[in-house]
Amino acid sequence: MVLLFSNLTVEQFLTPVLLSLRVALIALIIVFVLAVLAAHFMARAIFRGKILVETILMLPLVLPPTVVGFLLIIIFGNNSFIGDLYQQLFTDSIMFTWYSAVIASTVVAFPLMYQSAKAGFLNVDEDIENAARVDGANSLQTFLRVTLPLSGTALITGALLSFARAIGEFGATLMIAGNIPGRTQTMPTAIYTALQSGNMALAWAWVITIVVISFLMLMFIRVKANS
Template sequence: MDIAWTALTLSLKVAAWATALNLLLGIGTGFLLARGRFPGRDLLDALLTLPMVMPPTVLGYYLLVLLGRRGWLGEWLQSHFGVNLIFTWQGAVIASTIVAFPLVFKPARAAFEAVDGQLEQAARVLGIGAAGVFFRVTLPLAWRGILAGVLLGFVRALGEFGATLMVAGSIPGKTQTLSVAVYEAVQAGQDESANMLVLITSVVCVVVLLAAGRLAPGRIARH
């Protein structure tokens, strides 16, 4: 039971960090591609969407090549800062962030593209600066799509398995998330532990979906 709650706590921490990072990255890249017109925009969009269709184990392999001790980034971090991201919960955060990123980025871009440009132009005519237009006009009008993407990204990060297992491993109490703990319990023939972990995972997912329903703009407006 202690292993289950430890895995749940770690999963929630990893998913929260991954969602926070994706909120910033998703809004930034979504707005850039929604408003920007530059060569290679379609290629950049395809590359940013790639984690949605690429097998998580392939992403995990790429991360190992990049962040491993022999990888150019991993070697640089180790030699300059003494930082090793492989087999750490921070590595799990990076893996979950990349896997869940398209689920935040794509809805954010669609939400920004749906904002009426005339409203933004009217704000500029009234003397509001670019930052003011974004935070006072564009972002409030796009928040429904952004919220939907953030919730999807959180659930995806919470259930991430393949890339996380390859990058962070399965160290109980340190890197073993709920999904990885379920896999280890099934592999070891520990049916009771597996059932408990699956039940906890299912309850958490239902709670998140209920929270998403409560946070829906239509529900807020009615209340």
Template sequence: MDIVWIDFTNPAFLNPLLLTLKVAGLATLNSLVIGVAAAYVLARWNFFGRDFVDAVCTLPIVMPPTVLGYYLLVFIGRRGVVGHWLQDTFGITLMFTWQGATIAATVVAFPLVFKSARAALEGVGEQYENAARTLGLGEFALFLRVSLPLALRGVLSGGMLAFARAMGEFGATLMVAGNLPGKTQTLSLAVYSAVQAGNDGLANTLVLIISLVCVAILMTTSKLLKPQF
């Protein structure tokens, strides 16, 4: 397997790397906020249609990336429900932008945070929360001061998996943001471009870098999930 040495200051490598970190970081932050909130609601309240909501939140894990990309086009495309409104009202276009790539990465990363956070929150003993309620804590304060700290390891592991997933996002990002060097080209898209151009050495090097980062994240996640005695 051919490996080439990369000049890390070269914009051809540096731009996709920085963009990938920005997109993955923002997507992870979005997923943590929305995913933990959704997980808490589904873990603590029993309501009609809860199983359906759970299935919808989990759907991006099993749905083909191109289908996710199509749904995103329907919503945030120039003729989409939200995209058309943003264009007409604020002059904002999400297509072929890094913001669009962030939305795509958020959608595919969200279920990993949601499932991990829900499992962690359901594992929090109700006796702790009930004790906090007797001390006068409201539901929001109870979540911040009791439930979330006790479930933090599970939430963090989900966030790390979401970051790794967002780093490797390809299909939905390609449909929504395109593959524009210096603008929307992430590392995974740079690998695709290198393969298309026949530059196997560069492709192998980029794949190796992404793989090492993902392995490091998975090893750290595994340690977080180990029981503490």
């Protein structure tokens, strides 16, 4: 087995990395679709209770991860309606699976994508959208061909921030998905375990990986913003 550092193997290093990337990527896809649709509606909508709805959508951004994890357990746990229904349909539990980690990452990353998308949509001149409708475009065509392209920078920024948040999620993931090596152990939870066991080589390897990924994404955002 090829050694990266003392007591550190390629397999030990890659397993949490690949799981983290898979979880973060799937969470990003879900977040992007849901947040873009929600932001597009909320950017122009005027209705009673809008502030309350937006506050709820943004709440995971400020709640402690343990609170988010607790609420997810209440919603998706084995004793919940959703958890019980899932067990009946698939004879399995949502808890302590890699896709429960996707749920946790999706929830905590959603506000970042939503806020960026909404800001992008609000910066689109309504006259341009109206002009497209006058030229015969329907609402969907206007959204896909006018609104989305004009909001491209904001959407890319939101997507990168959401991915970074998803790949670094720890507290809620630990509570709902656990920390099972090879099954639900992502890089943040793996770092915690490595540090607890005194395996500093593994801890440093994963820390450097997350720092490099986060640095590159933030640098890309800054370059994009200044271009």
